[in-house]
Amino acid sequence: MRSEERFKGLDALVADRGGALLATATLLAGSPAAGEDLLQAALERLMRHWHRVRNEPEIYLRRTIYHLAVDQWRYRRRHPEMVGKIGAGFDVAVQQDGTDTVHLRLALIQGLAQLPPRQRAVLVLRYWEQLSESEAADMLGCSLGTVKSSASRGLARLREVTAAWAIEGTPAKKPLVNGLWS
């Protein structure tokens, strides 16, 4: 049977929801290219289990993206290029003009990419997908406590790496120049 016939509806799903799925995968994987690799890996897994999940493919696809991302140690072995790409530091200094906000957001995204996979997944679920803690726990197949602690640690780490900017009413503590992630 031709794959177009066997996986009927999958093209339409990707055409309709592919942008949102790729966005999630990109946030989890650290770059659009790595995100597309992750989405493709999830699609392959969906095809493998198509007979069982074809009635609700998007749910399965989304869950698989998160599970693959959390299982990053295995995934990264197949995509070693991700390590250097995400790990590269960059120079950031606090600017008192409009670029400050841009740099802050960039720093947050880079900080997100530096978090351990599960912390990153929890933050994406909570603040990108806007899921509750219990919904995030269900998606990742872990306990509510794990979600809470992962979110807390992840946010704490992001506060550290963005300490140079005044957030939540606190003044900037220090400028960061080089070694942002050290």
Add this chain to the structure above:
Amino acid sequence: MTRTIEDLLAASMRDQVAGLRPAPGLVARAAKQHRRRIRLRLSAAAGTVGMAAALVVGLTVTSPSPSTVRTGSSAAKAGGQDATSPQARLVAAMTTSAQLSYQLHLVNTATTPGHQMTPASPPRDLINWYADYTGVYDPATRLGTGINIIRLQSGTLDNPSSYGKADGYMQVRIVGDNYYIRFSSGERWRTGRGTLVQALVLNGGRAWAPTDGASADPAVLLAAARHLGTVIFVGKSGSSIQALDTYRFSYDIAGDDSVKPHQLTGTITVHDRSNLIAEITMQTTVTGANPQIADGGQTTFKTVMAFSDYGVPVSVQVPTG
């Protein structure tokens, strides 16, 4: 303006992924990789044809009439073997067993050795496939039926021990050259042309076995058994009707464009009195020949097939709905 880091993070995420669209052909590329993966698995499985075809050919073999069934040394002589050699005794046991109806309990696992969930986690085997099938089959009428328990192929980070936990089942019927399957989720029956093994491999049953379903001839069984390679009689256990003979075998498998050369090892246990096979175990570790694809790493296949209830009546009908 005071903003929380949660708000800023959400805004940063929106900026980061604004306007992203998958590149054209993403589904086609995934389908291509999917087909390559299936081919690799089937290729790895087919590579074991020397031994494994002998095991599963009984699922498709056309039986001679009961009057022509020979057992023990007579069957071995019919196969042109020295009836006293371990290999000849195994040929005889396979020949006899493949001509009677039986119950089969088949457990397949395919694992990635030494997988680490995190860099700090201890290495452990990661289950990629898991098939747990119990059924009956009558080679004379070519009818069979059974249940494949679908098990989780991986655990969760919080509960790694959930590997292998039951997660639904798949009903299987074999009628002649066709199989029929239905999942416990309750959808309609699906059908295809092929053997039990193909039903499991191609429909998410995560089984591993060769797919030589077209070789529905007892001669294939004999020919395959002659490729057992090194066969060693390990010893006898039990007594009287419970007595069992155990053989150990190993068999080299040539590589191809999908997998590197590898070796299959296993044991076969035979009822001493009836010369019928009681259990077959085998395992092999394959390494993908192409490191550029995801299955380029090592995968270990393990199979346990337990045969019982020889002569059991088997009645199966084509499902409706």
